[in-house]
Each structure stands twice: as structure tokens, then as C-alpha cells.
Amino acid sequence: MKNTTLKKIFDVLDTVILERQSDGSFDIWKEAPVWFQILFASCMPVSSKLAISDETSFLGNFLIDAADYWNSGKDKQVLWSGAWEEILEPGENILMEAGAICLEGRDILIIRALFHTGEAYKEALQSAREEIIASDKLALLGRELEEYSDYLEREVHKRTLQVKKTLEGVIEAITVITEMRDPYTAGHQKRVDLLACAIARKMGLDNEKIESLRIAGALHDIGKIYVPAEILCKPGKLSDLEKALLQAHSQAGYDILKNIEFSWPIAEIVLQHHENMDGTGYPGGLAGDNILLKARILRVADVVESMASHRLYRPTLGSRNALEEIESNRGNPLRC
């Protein structure tokens, strides 16, 4: 081997320089360092020769690419293998890199240990990756939080539906009880309810308001529980006392409902459901805007339903007539 300058430079590095021979084996330019001798022991028939045939080894695999490179005759840039790591002895690994180059017409193989450069690169890459994992985890956490809040929302919605269902059951039961005592107006509250909601919808009220009207409608005559059955069922004219007793059902309804917590003023609506626009209603004799809008709607629905339905004391007027009556009273006080 010639004692070239290059060789001198490579001597001080952790680098082994090998030169490809015509039989495909490599001559080692100087005595190989210990790590190299340990690693490639089985591929060194003599201490100055390396013969790699195993293509499952990293170097064997790289030599396939290197051979193409040397055979192509290019001699500008080094073809690097990329880093690889092998076990020197249990617990001690070594990171290396191989390169192929044409120098002064020779096919040169460089194998260097990345004792120092490898560590720095490794640290940089690792911290970059740890950051990515951390931000992935954060994103996952964010997604989980989002999912959790969706879940809570769904739960709340479910519970609300449950509560609503319970409430509806209770309302239904109360309605049935009320009407059991007054079989002649059976279904009246239900129909008033439907009518009131239809009116509200036509007026463009929002669902929330319609819902409160629905509940108030279903319960508006609940106070009739206190009215003696004889009065409720009596055909013909009522005495003043009987009338007063009957009219007390608004107040009685209010008293029953006032302590129940609804999201809307249901008790007040029930209290006012016999008030008239001109102040001639009962029990407060309220007029105009002093009457809750929903109570006014309920009043109209109540009147229409009463007129349209058959009553003990008079036959039905028919719904067309009932509506005409309302129509002709437009802007006028309701007196029923």
C-alpha cells in the first residue's frame, strides 16, 4: 500500500479504508481498529482482507449498491449507506456508516464509526420526535375532551327528555283525574291544548313558548277538582253562588300549581285563563296587555272549543260558527 496523504488523514479518524480487488474482496489499507476486527471477524480470512458475501448483512446489502456505483465509473461524490448499528458485544452497540467512492481510479470503501457525530444527530432527532409525540398526545387529549363534552351534552339531552316524559305522564294523570269528575267535558282540555298550540304556531311563537302553552293548556282546568260535581254536570243556568264556585277554579288551579317549579309561569297562565281583553273576566278583572299573552291565547282556544263542542246545556254550535263568532268579535272583548 502506498503511503498517501489521504491514508494519513484517515489513520487518525475512526475510519477504515478498503480497496476493492478484482475478486470482489477488499484490502484493508492499514491495520483495522479493534471494533472493526470484532465486528467483521468472520469475514476476515486474514487481518488485512475483508470478504463479504452475506447479503442479509447491512454491509453486504450496501455493497450491491456500491458495486453499481463503482461500475458506473463516476468518481465525484461519495455514496453513503446511511447509518447502521450493530452489537459489538452484549450491551455495547456501535453506530457506523459506509461510503463508496472512486479515488485515483481505485474503488474505495470507507467504513467509519460514528462515535461522536452519531450521538448529536440522535439527540436532535429524538427531541424532535418526542415533541411530535407530545403534541399528538395533546391533540388526542383535546379530542377526548371534545368527545366528553359531546357526551355530556347528549346525557343532559337524554335526562331532559326523561324529565319531560315524567312531566308529561304527571300532566296526563292530572288531566284524567280532573276530567273524571266532569265526564261531559272529557277531552276538552286536550282539545284546548291542541287548539292553543295551533294558534301559537300560526302566530309564529317559538317552540319554547309553544311548549309552555301546551303544559298550561293541558292543566288549565285543574282547579275544577274543587268544584262540586253537581255544579260541573248541571244543565241549564247556574245560581250566583254556583257560578262563583265554578269561577273559583282559576284561583284553585293557580294554588295547586304555584308551588311546582316549571320553567315558565304556568300557574299564572292558568290563573288568567278566564280573563277578558276588556277587563270583564275573572278572577282579576285584568285587561289588555296586563293579561299574559299565553293566557289570552288559551282563552280564545277555550272559547272556540267550548262553542264547537256539545254541552249538556246546549247542543254544539259547530266549529265553523264558533270561528265566525270569534272573527266577528275581533278586537272586541271576549265574554263567554
Place this chain on the structure above:
Amino acid sequence: MSNESDNLVKKKVCMLGAFAVGKTSLVRRYVENMFSEKYQTTIGVKIDKKVLEIEGRKTVLVIWDLAGKDDIVDLRTSYLRGASGYFLVVDKTRTNTLQVAQDVQRAAQETLGNIPFIAVMNKWDLEGKWDMDEETIIDLRIKGWDVIKTSAKNNTGVEEAFMALGRKMIIPGK
């Protein structure tokens, strides 16, 4: 390089997948029966060997543990050359690692053709929500993938995974 292994048939196996999915941990568990919580990213390629015995036949598995793929490190397909089989490693807790595995599989298929591979759902010991449920695994199996759940940490499924790949490589048609 032990002398014993030099006379045996060698089979190259590649560990492929996204970074930090546990490729190195699986190899370490399989070869040394050890595990470490500390993450030490692999630079380039790490080569390990283990003698595998299947139906009385001994084979040396030359395990190429490749650096995980990401935007910084791309898969060098020349590293796949000569492989007889490969693992696609997925991290159960990071959904996107399944996508990486699928991309890598496509690249491996192009380079190597139809050679045996096994998809490994690693870190199965970890609890927690994620999108990879049983259904995802069933979908992969329908696609023809062999899927094995593993934990390098708890040492579950690791030996099975290597045995399964070994069998597919050594006994054709398995």
C-alpha cells in the same frame, strides 16, 4: 456474529412502521427478553440476530430494525432488498401510525412483491380511548392482513408474532 449462525440459513426480516411505535422494543423483547420504558430513537438501521427453530429446522433471523418513518426520515427501499418477510408495527395509542403502516406496506409491496408480513398492534397493554377498535382490526384482516396484538412491555404476543412470520417465511403456503 456467532459461528453457529454462520452455517445456518439466514432470513432477513424488516421492522417497519412509524417512529416510536415499539419496533426496537419488540426486537429487544424477542432477542434479549428485556424492555425499557425510556425512548431511544433508532438511527438508521439496527441489526439483530436470533436463531428460530420451526418444526426442527433452525434458521437465523437477521432482524433489520429500521428507523421509524416520519417527515424527517424516509424509508430507504434499498434497505428492504433481500428481505424474506417484514413486520408492520402500529402503536395502539396513536391512530396515525396505522396510516403510516399502510403507506409503508404499499412501498414494501412495490419493492419486494408479495412476501410474508404481519401487522403488529403494539402497546396493547395501554388502556385508553382511541379509534382503533376491533372493527378496524377486522377490516385489516378482511384485507388479507395477519394482525397480532402485542405488548413489548408485558411480553404478550411477541414470540407468537415472530413465530408466525417465521412459519410463513419458512413453510410456504402458511
